[in-house]
Amino acid sequence: MNIVSTRQEQAFSNPLAMRAASRNGSWTKETSGTAPGYVQANLAILPSALADDFLRFCVRNPKACPLVGISEKGSPRIPDLGVDLDIRTDVPRYRVWEGGELAAEPTDISDLWSDDLVVFAIGCSFSFEEALIANGIGLRHVAEGHNVAMYRTNIECVPAGPFSGPMVVSMRPLAPADAIRAVQITSRMPAVHGAPIHIGLPASIGIENLDQPDYGDPTRIMPDEMPVFWACGVTPQAVIEAARPKFAITHAPGCMLVTDKPNAALIAF
Amino acid sequence: MNIVSTRQEQAFSNPLAMRAASRNGSWTKETSGTAPGYVQANLAILPSALADDFLRFCVRNPKACPLVGISEKGSPRIPDLGVDLDIRTDVPRYRVWEGGELAAEPTDISDLWSDDLVVFAIGCSFSFEEALIANGIGLRHVAEGHNVAMYRTNIECVPAGPFSGPMVVSMRPLAPADAIRAVQITSRMPAVHGAPIHIGLPASIGIENLDQPDYGDPTRIMPDEMPVFWACGVTPQAVIEAARPKFAITHAPGCMLVTDKPNAALIAF
Structure with a gap:
């Protein structure tokens, strides 16, 4: 989720170009700021024996795991997210998991592909962050260029x-x-985590020290501000890691699947 | 805004009966809990020389002063809020102001009426409180029966x-x-103050001590709760009082104008 430079943003002003650069290996890092206006997604690829359970998990936990796409078994394509999209090559960097342990961070998973795999694309906060910024709401982690x-x-x-x-x-x-x-803006975007799940009282949801995040970087909170909490797409990744499947693939942190779906198309009402 | 007994609620289950009881003098007190499901309104009656300024004030401050009705000059009727409605008799109790001082608290203002008066009906929090309770959100001041x-x-x-x-x-x-x-529920009801204007940090909006409200009764706040603040219909009354007009009429606190408009009709989207 690092902020890329203006030059890089200009180089990938649309999702097709972004995916092409991932595909040919010329772009192997974070996608934040690229293809502005388009949905970026968290990625999870699982063997079919686990896919039904994971699908039910997503349906039961829609705020943390809002599905924006799912492939046919064995297909690396999700046409609704991009007609040319090939999940084996179009993400800049992947993480391969074996028994819950990180086994590799390749930039192409063609040699790992099999007819048994199912692809899940899960909504990402980039979409609602764009909507917040468009409404004049500043986000400190974006302004300061950290996660x-x-x-x-x-x-x-x-x-x-x-x-x-x-x-x-x-x-x-x-x-x-x-x-x-x-709350108003993100309530309209249930496909990318929707409304906050908590506001103001971190101890009530088991967070003892805001200065020590479990992932990402700490963000300063000013005296006239309150911490606002949204369900996060790291949830399904942490859950997959904890389930220790023999084999799974996710995106590497911040290296999202860039889709052809406009963020505006996610606005529910 | 006191809570009336179950018997009283049953006695005035519809706005027509409630207004008739005000009109014939058999009901002279608070209207909270009567005619459930229907809009109750704050009342302001001003000489025409001030009406244009007050109307502009309401338009410029829609969260505090959401207009749900306005009469023709000299007319005591607002047919949109009730075909039979006569503003001179249909509010249980009024306050008459002279030079910013409370002059009387009559239950009928027929003898004070003139062709020069304009009536303003301003949305009231009862409507959104009903929506909150219908969504399973408990309100302590209602449960404990205080203002x-x-x-x-x-x-x-x-x-x-x-x-x-x-x-x-x-x-x-x-x-x-x-x-x-x-926030979600009340955002849909802009005609009755809409979304909260503040949450969590009272000092940021100049409130030093929550235990000492300027109007109404203090409400306990539990450690796992936050104070949520909505713009209030007392604003226009305080503003009128401070302007010290030679003559003005408002409702007495809690003795609202009960209308035929369903609360459901206020839901904007």
């Missing part, structure tokens, strides 16, 4: 098969009036 | 002519998840 602060909570996800664990949340400090406006 | 806590803020209303002053807010303590849901 959003993320925390494990004491909110247990609804389990499905081997998948269970705590909800992970991202935190953005906002002035109260901006927090209220942010 | 909502209200506070003057350091937020200046946008002035118009002689009308100016601070926004008055009402406060309801809510758990964070309920506060988020309450």
Whole structure:
């Protein structure tokens, strides 16, 4: 989720060009700021024996795991997210997991592909962050060019098969009036985590120290601001890691699947 | 805004019966809990020389002064709020102001009526409180049978002519998840104050001590709750009082104008 330079943004002003650069290996890092206006997604690829359980997990935990696409078994394509999209090559960098351990970070998974795999694309906060910024709501982690602060909570996800664990949340400090406006804006975007799940009292959801996020970087909170918490796409990744499947593939942190779906198309009402 | 007994609620299950009881003098007190499901309104009656300024004040401060009805000059009727409605008799109790001083609290203003008066009906929090309760969000001041806590803020209303002053807010303590849901629900009801204007940090809006409301009764806040603040219909009354017009009439506190408009008709989207 690092902020890329203006030059890089200009180089990939549309999702087709971004995916092409991932495909030919010329872009192997974070996608934040590229292809502005288009949905970026968290990626999870699982063997079919686990896919049904994971799908039920997503349906049962829609705020943390909002599905924006799912492939046919064995197909590396999700045409609804891009007609040319090939999941084996179009993400800049992947993480390969074996028994819950990180085994590799390739930039292409063609040699790992099999007819048994199912692809899940899960909504990402980049979409609603763009909407917040478009509404004049500043985001400190974006302005300061670091990763959003993320925390494990004491909110247990609804389990499905081997998948269970705590909800992970991202935190953005906002002035109260901006927090209220942010609830309005993100309520309209249920496909990318929707409304915040908590505001103001971190201890109530099991977060003891905001200065020590479990993922990402700490973000300063000013005296006239409150911490606002959204369900986070790191949840399904943490849940998959904890389930220790023999084999799984995810995106590398910040290296998202860039789709052809406009962020505006996610606005529900 | 006191809570009336179940028997009284049953006695006035519809707005026509409620207004008839006000009209014939058999009901002279608070209207909270009567005619459930229907809009109740704050009342302001002003000489025509001030009406244009006050109308502009309402338009410029829609969260505190959401207009749900306005009469023709000299007419005591607002047919949109009730075909039979006669503003001279249909409010249980009025307050008559002379030079900013309370002059009388009659139950009928027929003898004070003139062709020069203009009637303003302004949305009231009863409508959104009903929506919150219908969504399973408990309101402590309702459960405990006392008035909502209200506070003057350091937020200046946008002035118009002689009308100016601070926004008055009402406060309801809510758990964070309920506060988020309450933002969603009340955002849909702009005609009755709409979304909260503040949450969580009372000092930011000039409220130093929540235990000492400027109007109404204090409400306890539990450690897992946050104070949520809505713009309040007491704002226009305080502004009128401060402008010290030679003559004005408002409703007495809690003795609202009960209309035929369903609360459901206020839901904007």
